[in-house]
Amino acid sequence: MIIAVDGMGGDDAPSIVIEGMAKARTLYPDVKYLLFGPEDTLKPLLDQQSALNAQVTLVHTDKVITSDDKPSQALRRGREASMGMAIQSVKAGDAHVAISAGNTGALMALAKFILRTEPGIDRPALISPMPTLRGESVMLDLGANVECTAENLVQFSIMGAAYARVVLGLEKPTVGLLNVGVEDLKGRDAVRQAADTLRAHQSDWPFDYQGFVEGDGIGAGDVDVVVTDGFTGNIALKTAEGTAKLMAKLLERAFKSSTFSKIGYGFARSGMMSLKNHLDPNNHNGGVFLGLNGLVVKSHGGASAHGFSAALAVAIDMARSDLVRLIKDDLDRLEHSQDKNDAMTNNESASI
């Protein structure tokens, strides 16, 4: 198992990258790494991690994608940068998966350009785990496509369910389409048409399609896989993050509002820490671009070393289970079942 790592992506790169790799090594001692970035910056950090160092091949490049680079700029000159070289090593078969905590737009543009979409997939999608009352769900698309057709949403359902099987370890995940109500007539055309397709082939899917889910069903954990277009998904994700931040700040104010409250916080500390832990994005790190001919994992830009190691764990899970092939098999299965259905429909018409 070989992972291609962008050594220079993320707010606190390269230090959190190397430290995250060192943390991951204790859990996955056999994994090897291709690390891309400037040798003079990365070598000294690696030298401090002798156990990790033995697993790493350092590939030098001076070029780096910054957080200000536009996707168009990334496409022009990013293939020689640490981010682009990591993706190219997946394309070349030198690594099983690439990972970066860098600029999301640049990473998406480079990944799409270098790896192209899988056969049967029109658009890649960005997926990520979300904390819920039941534990964890996943949601996609989180911003790769601002407009989506019904076909896109059906493909996202297949990809999202495959991801949930691998990363959440579920045998038959539940899937729901994000909508403004749960009744059949609600919502936009694309969402309703996708629902028709998902329901029509219900028995063929390797997941359990449960119908529409509303915004408050995300946090409630109504389904394992929440499927939506990239505009809505991005806004839902950030609204959830913003609300969590709002509540945390109000909570802080509440605890500081009086001496009694401060004493209270002292007592409640361990419980509060476990709450913080459950919501900490570092524990739900590892967004992925699904639907490409190769695996690319996006870590939060502000991830800690712990967060980066969590994203590495997601990358390893996906590579081990060969997520790209899993999605392809599910698509093939659907195509066959649709051919079969079409054949049956033709027979029926003939008998009229």
Add this chain to the structure above:
Amino acid sequence: MIIAVDGMGGDDAPSIVIEGMAKARTLYPDVKYLLFGPEDTLKPLLDQQSALNAQVTLVHTDKVITSDDKPSQALRRGREASMGMAIQSVKAGDAHVAISAGNTGALMALAKFILRTEPGIDRPALISPMPTLRGESVMLDLGANVECTAENLVQFSIMGAAYARVVLGLEKPTVGLLNVGVEDLKGRDAVRQAADTLRAHQSDWPFDYQGFVEGDGIGAGDVDVVVTDGFTGNIALKTAEGTAKLMAKLLERAFKSSTFSKIGYGFARSGMMSLKNHLDPNNHNGGVFLGLNGLVVKSHGGASAHGFSAALAVAIDMARSDLVRLIKDDLDRLEHSQDKNDAMTNNESASI
């Protein structure tokens, strides 16, 4: 000032309706009410509130819209129901504003059908206050229109800003368009085109257009008025509610996780109560259908008497400031300024 009240709308109607009116009466002693519903149910409740009773004219109807009624059913037989009659009294000029805690879809359908949209407004929108770190913002559309054009979004900005001036008491509210990023090139066509129009006429608006705002800007209170289509707005609103619920449950678990935590909660109680207070939907009650030839306020279906009185306060604020006329004036002003601009543009073309 006369308010038309649907006596039978809401999960705990009619008791919370009458109690909410009694609460509002202490703050607004001069306001009179037309109360619609079955006399045998409402009369005994009113008789218990003698001070309120003197301000109320009871209008009998046996018919009631239930929470299961579809909008189409509401249109067929809702005009004789308490909800429809309340709206019709606004249309007839017998009341300044109508209020109901009943079925949202039915209320919207009846309000649109009976009152029709204001001149210059193509679609009505549902708006509501939201708690933020800075206090309170408002967001629209929350579900009246699943698809919106750029023109709709511009009209929503005008309507939302007028509402914020009246209900939040702001002289020149800040307005932002909800989008997946703050850069000019981000997002859907309708959102980008609306941004162009809002920016082009920046000096003409009675509000301060601030550009795009992301999902996490809602809770942060980045702008006073968040403008979006009804699909995205509904999902953002419910995602925020769901996340708040998730955090409250996790917090409860955290506080119950050990004896220490339980003691902590005892000490922190008053601070926690003020947090709960800030987030309680009853304190942000009073969604409104904007853009109609008359005012209709929607209270939460699950509102308490306190919540219903908060919605009544919103209704009174809007009626006092004649929100319908305010929106009309803003639209007229824009039209004149556009005519002026068009005239200038024509002159320029002529001189080429």
